[in-house]
Amino acid sequence: MVKTIGLLVVLSAFFCLKGSAQSSGEMLFGDTSRRGVPFSKDPHVVRLNGHYLMYFSIPPFDGNPDPINGWAIGIAKSSDLVDWEKVGEILPEGDYEKKGLCAPGALVIDGQVHLFYQTYGNWRTDAICHAVSSDGINFERNPTNPIFRPTGDWNCGRAIDAEVIRFKDRYLLYFATRDSSMNIQMQGVAAAPLNTNFNREDWTQLTDEPILAPKYPWEGRCVEGASIIQRGDSLFMFYAGAYNNAPQQVGVAKSADGILWERLSNKPFLPNGDPGEWNSCESGHPHIFEDEDGRTYLFFQGNDDFGKTWKISKREVLWTANGPKLIE
Template identity: 30%
Template sequence: MSHHANAHAEFPLGPFRPYEQNPILSPRGDGWESGNVYNPAAVVKDGKVVLLYRAHADDIVSHVGLATSEDGINFERHPDPVLSPTQPYEEFGAEDPRVTEIDGTYYLTYTGWDRKSAQLCLATSTDLYTWTKHGPLFPEFNTFLPQGNGQDAPWSKAGAILPVPIDGRYLMYFGEGSIYHAWSEDLIHWKPCSNDEPLMVPTGPGTFGEFLVEVGPPPVITNNGLILMLHNAAVKNPDGSVRYSCGQLLFDPADPATILAQMNRPWLEPSTYEDTHGLVSNVTFVEGLVFFKDTWFAYYGQSDSTLGVATYKVGDRYSSLGS
């Protein structure tokens, strides 16, 4: 896998700095994206950054919109959704997309929501505008099983596909509550690990992931061939509210279900007004990560209401000490 290594990726990735003029996308109009705009997937295509973002009106039935940018900051939006609910399993929302491009095909995972079960679904495209749906991936799975979520209905979210194969198979990390992994030979049909064998459960008391951990954007191969995955994590406050921030994990491709290293403090956390006020306040939720023009761009939802970006320009340091 060494020839796929990214010379600009290492652990921990960063430091990331939130763009001072966030949000970069906000609700607009009186239609499908008039209420909230957040939780974007990201990919580079034809020299532009493309965002596939979640948006909805006041009915909170989510669609996936598309926006393009030549600088990673200023985006032009396509007027219509590119993916909308059409099936019973997603009747009340096509939510939280993540996208990976492999050999000219885009593999989009998203959450289908029917107000009973959240189910991880897959769609494919060759142009990012027209999508073929392949349905729920893990209809029997419950990623909250280790700690319980008070229901027996299927529950799975947050699928992130590694864009390069490992020994002829493709790897997906997935899960909200706890994190799991799955394998595929054709990128359409996926076999998950056992529901009893999460690779990461909520972290210890007093840590930033003690309530839940959830997969972030698709993982990348680092400069020495290791797998770097960004994730989202949450704590639950005494009043029942939550606070979401972001962590990082490192894996050996030879053993991608065993964590080699993990950050013990967030690399991105709520700090601005938009991060701390919204439909679900105190949330920075990253789902998009691209390397573009010598810079890493991390795209995230701000309190389930607006869309922000944080950047890490290669060469920046966590500290100027000794430089």
């Protein structure tokens, strides 16, 4: 079975296999400041002080090895979730970030943005960090950074793609890691009490095994980029299946406790696009955002050139008795 899945991944990556048609809808964003072409990944959106802020990964400048020009986090602002203006960057700071930082996840608590992000370029030792901001643009690092790396022989010690949500009487931190061979990407979870300042010592890993790992052929060797939303008493996880451009597509799972998860389908919730569409090579790294009016939007990244460019779009999501449904 492993060999079969591996072959499917190789073939799909080579031919850029297509799912059902996807539309870019009303929003298509790509920051051109670093490479002269659109290149924005890993979106996460919050609402703060009457406007929207989107955090996203931006790449190194072409041909510049200076660490300050490594992977970083861009910040864009919008009044309508459609038109976005870049308003800032979060650059590497300190020794633990010197090779770069990316994959932001944000949480607004008492008018402050808490940003959870990963170091980049350290392979097995990449870890989750935390910073806080009153304006959503200028951040102060947590002095205990990095705040989390997983333990146990089921993983390699790496943590990326942070997502933090308050659920019942604690905060849950979802992260992606790999097995000890660095081959399979999978999801884990840790918890901190409600009175936490998100310091390293506050986090407790909740399992000694992955909470979600690749299962279906379309997921290849990778489940990553979890984004969580609560609906009623349940949590729904929108996750990315397969490595980038394999193609990566979005799936959904459901949980009553945040630890045990059940997929809603054996097929992608949001497939990559058809040939000729902007996301024909992938629809990946989702973020599910609930606005103040209760409407929810699925932000995601995509491209049609195997990663030479990356753009971010969104689709509105409706909720039925059976779970989420995309508005066509």
